[in-house]
Amino acid sequence: MTGSTAGVSFRPGELEVHPDGSGNLLGSRCRTCGANFYPRRQVCSGCLGDDFEPVRFGREGTLYTFSIVRQSTPAFEVPYALGYVDFPEGVRIMGQISGCDFDDISIGMALTLSLEPWGTDDDGTALTGYRFRPREAAHD
Amino acid sequence: MTEVHVVGAGMTHFGKHPDRDAADLGAEALQGAIADAGIGGRDVEAAYCGHVFQGMVTGQRVLAQVGLAGLPLANVENACSSGATAIREAALAIRAGEHDVIAAIGTEHLTSRFRGALTPDESDPEAAVGATMPAVYAMRARRYMEEFGMTRKQLALIPVKNKSNAARNPLAHFRQEITIDDVLESRPIADPLNLHDCSPVTDGAAAVILMSDRAAKKFGDGRAVRLAASTLRTGSVDVEPTSMTFEPLTWDTARDAYERAGIGPDEVDFAEVHDCFSIAEVLRVEGLGLFGQGEYPAAVERGEADIGGRLPINPSGGLLGKGHPLGGTGVAQVVELVRQLRGEAGDRQIRSARVGLAHCRGGKAVGIEGAACTVQILIR
Numbered sequence: 001m002t003g004s005t006a007g008v009s010f011r012p013g014e015l016e017v018h019p020d021g022s023g024n025l026l027g028s029r030c031r032t033c034g035a036n037f038y039p040r041r042q043v044c045s046g047c048l049g050d051d052f053e054p055v056r057f058g059r060e061g062t063l064y065t066f067s068i069v070r071q072s073t074p075a076f077e078v079p080y081a082l083g084y085v086d087f088p089e090g091v092r093i094m095g096q097i098s099g100c101d102f103d104d105i106s107i108g109m110a111l112t113l114s115l116e117p118w119g120t121d122d123d124g125t126a127l128t129g130y131r132f133r134p135r136e137a138a139h140d
Numbered sequence: 141m142t143e144v145h146v147v148g149a150g151m152t153h154f155g156k157h158p159d160r161d162a163a164d165l166g167a168e169a170l171q172g173a174i175a176d177a178g179i180g181g182r183d184v185e186a187a188y189c190g191h192v193f194q195g196m197v198t199g200q201r202v203l204a205q206v207g208l209a210g211l212p213l214a215n216v217e218n219a220c221s222s223g224a225t226a227i228r229e230a231a232l233a234i235r236a237g238e239h240d241v242i243a244a245i246g247t248e249h250l251t252s253r254f255r256g257a258l259t260p261d262e263s264d265p266e267a268a269v270g271a272t273m274p275a276v277y278a279m280r281a282r283r284y285m286e287e288f289g290m291t292r293k294q295l296a297l298i299p300v301k302n303k304s305n306a307a308r309n310p311l312a313h314f315r316q317e318i319t320i321d322d323v324l325e326s327r328p329i330a331d332p333l334n335l336h337d338c339s340p341v342t343d344g345a346a347a348v349i350l351m352s353d354r355a356a357k358k359f360g361d362g363r364a365v366r367l368a369a370s371t372l373r374t375g376s377v378d379v380e381p382t383s384m385t386f387e388p389l390t391w392d393t394a395r396d397a398y399e400r401a402g403i404g405p406d407e408v409d410f411a412e413v414h415d416c417f418s419i420a421e422v423l424r425v426e427g428l429g430l431f432g433q434g435e436y437p438a439a440v441e442r443g444e445a446d447i448g449g450r451l452p453i454n455p456s457g458g459l460l461g462k463g464h465p466l467g468g469t470g471v472a473q474v475v476e477l478v479r480q481l482r483g484e485a486g487d488r489q490i491r492s493a494r495v496g497l498a499h500c501r502g503g504k505a506v507g508i509e510g511a512a513c514t515v516q517i518l519i520r
Contacts, residue, residue: 010268011265011268014265038507039506039507041377045376045377045379046379064283064381065279065282065283065384067282067333068328068330068331069270069272069275069278070327070328070330071256071257071274071329072256072257072259072270072275073257073272076270080270082269082270082275082279082330083279084381084384086381090381091380091381092378092381094265094269094506095269107283129268130269
């Protein structure tokens with residue numbers, strides 16, 4: 001982690017960026033039934049309760065499925081790997097996968113949340129987004 | 141309460157129409173449906189118009205083109221289910237006894253609004269990390285291959301089948317048969333899906349005239365087909381991650397329709413399903429209960445879903461072959477059902493079809509299993 005200059009979160013309600021460049025994805029947890037949601041909800045779809053607390057999800061998950069995207073919008077440089085990652089808290093979160101060759105990506109692999117530069121906003125402020133990296137590679 | 145009948149059906153050629161617009165296409169389809177119903181424009185009492193990206197009051201622009209003024213009209217947006225939702229709204233108004241003759245229109249001039257991969261609305265957190273619709277379906281395809289052992293060649297048979305059907309449909313976007321190798325060698329879009337696995341960017345429109353029992357008796361002239369069910373649902377909000385290889389939303393919407401029509405899935409003779417991508421056809425027919433889970437790829441290989449097969453799927457060519465003008469799609473599916481059930485489908489006619497089903501499913505919002513799903517059952 002080189003992170004001395006952490007940028008501003010690209011989606012502040014969904015990704016928290018810490019000063020050291022690390023961070024967490026954010027959601028909400030239903031205080032009534034314990035269900036976790038990403039992104040945040042106003043009412044729980046399980047019990048219809050509306051008493052929520054914010055939750056910081058852990059950084060480790062498992063790849064449910066993925067694709068190599070070769071045609072996208074102008075906002076994204078292709079190709080990139082995109083996947084759905086299942087977290088032990090019971091949420092599935094989509095993100096790009098970086099830090100390995102496309103050929104080394106497989107369903108079931110362990111991934112770690114990684115905060116990465118994500119361009120700039122309209123005012124030129126550097127933004128921080130997230131990707132997922134293979135667990136070993138995330139600690140180098 | 142009155143039943144609802146489809147008495148008129150019309151559609152434009154589906155394809156790229158750079159010199160036209162959504163109102164112009166919608167008007168052609170509506171005029172065709174009015175003529176097919178054997179009525180005059182003044183007999184239409186109300187209208188619903190489904191579209192996605194055509195801007196404000198598109199339906200009113202359609203009516204202006206065909207000289208109809210003063211009617212109640214509502215524009216309907218429900219992503220790829222917009223046109224089908226317009227039909228459902230029209231059916232509800234007839235059942236409620238409010239009107240006897242209603243036009244449901246679906247239109248889209250997509251080539252002027254979109255190029256390449258369709259994406260969810262930019263406010264969506266998944267769009268923000270690079271989600272495209274092809275990528276989402278590609279991920280479902282990969283998971284399905286992992287769970288059920290479907291091969292890439294089996295998946296390729298779906299566009300091969302649907303484009304073969306489209307070659308027999310003069311109004312289809314694609315009129316050329318393709319081979320498995322054509323699919324496998326076409327441009328990669330989102331692995332494992334290639335260009336031939338994706339529905340095209342299409343302009344087109346379709347319209348139907350729905351009538352009450354009373355109006356169908358007056359105008360139907362033996363050409364009416366009963367709309368036995370028209371159901372709509374929004375996907376459930378995920379409490380925890382669920383399988384992406386089965387579609388509870390499709391099943392729930394279909395179950396509502398089977399109950400309403402008083403039939404089971406085994407009584408469906410053929411279906412037009414929302415094959416926006418090759419894998420989507422697999423997920424749809426299994427979600428509808430027409431084939432067992434994990435069984436459709438092998439059934440396609442055996443020819444069961446061909447026009448001459450046990451249960452023809454997408455005889456019109458589907459979205460992959462006929463094309464996918466978002467708002468127009470759901471109405472065009474019903475136009476195909478009507479033509480098949482009346483025996484007017486020409487080279488792609490299914491033998492002795494009595495019950496047809498149309499399924500649409502569209503849109504994407506994070507955390508919801510699916511945005512809008514419709515099922516229509518027509519019985520002759």
